[in-house]
Every structure is written in structure tokens, then in C-alpha cells.
Amino acid sequence: MEEICKNWSTWLKKTRFSYMNETQVAQTLNWLFSIRDTVIDMAEIKSGQKVADFGCGSGLLAFGILEKFKNDVEIIFSDKFIDCLDECKKILETSNTPSNVKFLQSDVTDIKLENDYLDRALTRSVLVHVKDKLPAFQEFYRVLKSGGYYCAFEPIISENTRYYELLDSSLISDYEDFKNAETELMTNPVDPLVNFSAYSLDKDLETAGFSNVLVNVNVAQSKYIALPDAIKSWFTAPPGPGQKTMKERFLVYFEEKKVDNFIREVINALSDKEIEVNTKTALIKAVK
Ligand SMILES: C[S@@+](CC[C@H](N)C(=O)[O-])C[C@H]1O[C@@H](n2cnc3c(N)ncnc32)[C@H](O)[C@@H]1O
Structure with a gap:
């Protein structure tokens, strides 16, 4: 298991699906695409804006934005780990890399972007891997323009x-x-996976300076044969x-x-x- 779990891009491509049959993989992908669309819709992205997918992994949100907005927005694929960015680059290079796409290797607690640069900062299932959520929120706040949005989806595993x-x-x-x-x-x-709740996310976002904070909790009940x-x-x-x-x-x-x-x-x-x-x-x- 350790061998196939070498890095994030392999985990995203293979390991997370390793115990699933074809139907379960298809269901999981459908679920991921519906989350992608929900986060992108929530971000209300407009033409000409600068948008970043932080902890982009294999580019779920970033590729969704690219598909929807083509070259109407600047899209930054950002991740702490180079293997994820390389994987996204590989996918893009099969078509022509659009000039509005940028890559940024950055930890979300130390983002290599100037202040007030972005219109939208997005994440999906990234905070759950970051030990201290507040410094990440402070960084999203710093790199966003006034009036910019931070939008995310996170599992509340605890x-x-x-x-x-x-x-x-x-x-x-x-x-x-x-x-x-x-x-x-x-x-x-x-433990970054479990050291937060909907309440602590809300509190940390406010402490970082954000306003109109919305943390919308959903509890999905599923019944299945184990x-x-x-x-x-x-x-x-x-x-x-x-x-x-x-x-x-x-x-x-x-x-x-x-x-x-x-x-x-x-x-x-x-x-x-x-x-x-x-x-x-x-x-x-x-x-x-
Ligand atoms: C579960 S994956 C999610 C990937 C992608 N956002 C998606 O929705 O498929 C978590 C991602 O967060 C990235 N990551 C983990 N810790 C990070 C950090 N401190 N800063 C930036 N990215 C990080 C990992 O490299 C990985 O790509």
C-alpha cells in the first residue's frame, strides 16, 4: 500500500479508488463532479476575473472552471506538491496550454501571490489535510481583493x-x-483530518477577517450492503x-x-x- 501511495497524484488517480468496483468508481466520480459544479456555481465567477484552485490535486475545480469559462478568466492551478501540478500540466499539454492558465507551487499557509491579487479562491478537500486552518484562511484573505470570495467544500470527518x-x-x-x-x-x-468542525471553520474564517461567512452543513445518510x-x-x-x-x-x-x-x-x-x-x-x- 505504501508503494502505490507514494504521492498525491497517484493517490488521487489510483489509491482512493483501489477498493471500489466499477459502479462505485462511477458513482464517486459523479459525486465529485456534482461537488465541483456546486462549488463553481457558488463562486459566481465572472468574465475577466482571476481564480485559483488551491490544493488542486488533479485539477478537479480548475479544469471545471477552464471547461466552463475557456479563456474568459485567469485560472491558477496551485498545489503544495509538484507531482500534482505536473499531472495537471500533462493533461493540459495533450491540448494546447491556454495562455490564461498559470501554475503555482504553494502551501496554503504561505501562498506565493501578492496581496489583493485574486477575485476567487477555491478549495475542495484541502483544509482536511492542513493542520492549522486559521493561517490558511488568513492567506486566502490576504491574496483576495476586497469583495472577493473564498468558496470551498470540506468533509467534516470528526x-x-x-x-x-x-x-x-x-x-x-x-x-x-x-x-x-x-x-x-x-x-x-x-490530526488535520479531524481537528475541526463546521463551528470552528466558521469561527476561524471570521477571525481571519472574512464577512458574510456561510458554512452550510449537509448530512448525507446512505444505506448500503457492506x-x-x-x-x-x-x-x-x-x-x-x-x-x-x-x-x-x-x-x-x-x-x-x-x-x-x-x-x-x-x-x-x-x-x-x-x-x-x-x-x-x-x-x-x-x-x-
Ligand atoms: C484530497 S486532495 C484534493 C484535490 C483536489 N482539490 C480535488 O478536489 O480533487 C488534497 C490536495 O491538497 C493538497 N495539499 C495538501 N496539503 C496542502 C497544503 N498545505 N497546501 C496546499 N495544498 C495542499 C494535496 O497535494 C492534494 O492535492
Whole structure:
């Protein structure tokens, strides 16, 4: 797993889909495209504006903007990691690289752009990988013109259904131990994946100086049949390159034998059963 998880562009292209069948991949892509369109619509981009997709990865938002606005806007593909920008460049070079497209290697907490440069700053599933959200918001605020918008989509992982909520405690030998460990892991203040809520995003955006802050929370309830391979992947698929899997996170608390037994029992308890999970996300809009 570590091998195929070398960098973000590989993770975005391969690893995140590795445990899915064709139907699930198609559903996930449809879901991503609908989020892309929602964020772009929310940004109300106008002709002649300067727009950046920060943490662009494989360019979900940036390519969406390019498709919609052609050369009517300046589009900056920006990411902390060069492999993502190279991947986007490769895609663009198959057609002609338009002159209104720019590439910027930058961390969102230290953006290599002058003050008041952009009309729109966009992100999708980037803050969730950034340990301190406030410095990123302060940077978005700095590089936006007065009246410019920051628009984003972020998963609120800390408030999703937890594994222990899906389990019948009588079927799991160390239920209480794993429930306590999962609770601690999902509220860890130094883990970028879970160290924020809709409320803290709202507060941090206001602290950074934004006004008309909107953090629109959506809870999607989905019911599906849990297949054994998919359940296994909950514990073995990393949430990003170089990031710890859930199994590795549990290994901080327990010996491997105990963790493996827990995973086996979870697979036995839930395989081929219908499960219902809540997934929380937020659409964000804020004005400088
Ligand atoms: C889950 S991917 C999302 C990619 C893309 N926005 C999308 O919607 O498909 C997270 C992206 O954030 C980038 N990233 C992570 N930490 C970053 C940081 N501190 N500054 C800028 N980009 C970052 C990663 O390189 C990766 O491309």
C-alpha cells in the first residue's frame, strides 16, 4: 500500500479508488463532479476575473472552471506538491496550454501571490489535510481583493458515523477498548483530518477577517450492503499518501494481534449486512 501511495497524484488517480468496483468508481466520480459544479456555481465567477484552485490535486475545480469559462478568466492551478501540478500540466499539454492558465507551487499557509491579487479562491478537500486552518484562511484573505470570495467544500470527518455505532457490542470481544480508542482518534486536536468542525471553520474564517461567512452543513445518510473487501479497506486504505491507515492508528493503542482480531470480528459482524452511515460535509462561502 505504501508503494502505490507514494504521492498525491497517484493517490488521487489510483489509491482512493483501489477498493471500489466499477459502479462505485462511477458513482464517486459523479459525486465529485456534482461537488465541483456546486462549488463553481457558488463562486459566481465572472468574465475577466482571476481564480485559483488551491490544493488542486488533479485539477478537479480548475479544469471545471477552464471547461466552463475557456479563456474568459485567469485560472491558477496551485498545489503544495509538484507531482500534482505536473499531472495537471500533462493533461493540459495533450491540448494546447491556454495562455490564461498559470501554475503555482504553494502551501496554503504561505501562498506565493501578492496581496489583493485574486477575485476567487477555491478549495475542495484541502483544509482536511492542513493542520492549522486559521493561517490558511488568513492567506486566502490576504491574496483576495476586497469583495472577493473564498468558496470551498470540506468533509467534516470528526462528525461522521463511527465504526462502534455500527456494531453490536456483544459480537466484538474488545468493544469498549476500541470504542474509546476510536473516540480519542476522531477528536485528536493535532490530526488535520479531524481537528475541526463546521463551528470552528466558521469561527476561524471570521477571525481571519472574512464577512458574510456561510458554512452550510449537509448530512448525507446512505444505506448500503457492506462487502467484506470494503470493510477491510476501512482499516487498510490510507486517507492520503503517507498518512496512517485506521489499523495503524489503532496500533498506537493495542498490540497487532488484538487489532487484527477486532478487524476480523468487524468483518464478520457486518459483511453482507445493510448498514446506514451518516457523512457530514460543509459548503463554505466567505467574502473579503
Ligand atoms: C484530497 S486532495 C484534493 C484535490 C483536489 N482539490 C480535488 O478536489 O480533487 C488534497 C490536495 O491538497 C493538497 N495539499 C495538501 N496539503 C496542502 C497544503 N498545505 N497546501 C496546499 N495544498 C495542499 C494535496 O497535494 C492534494 O492535492
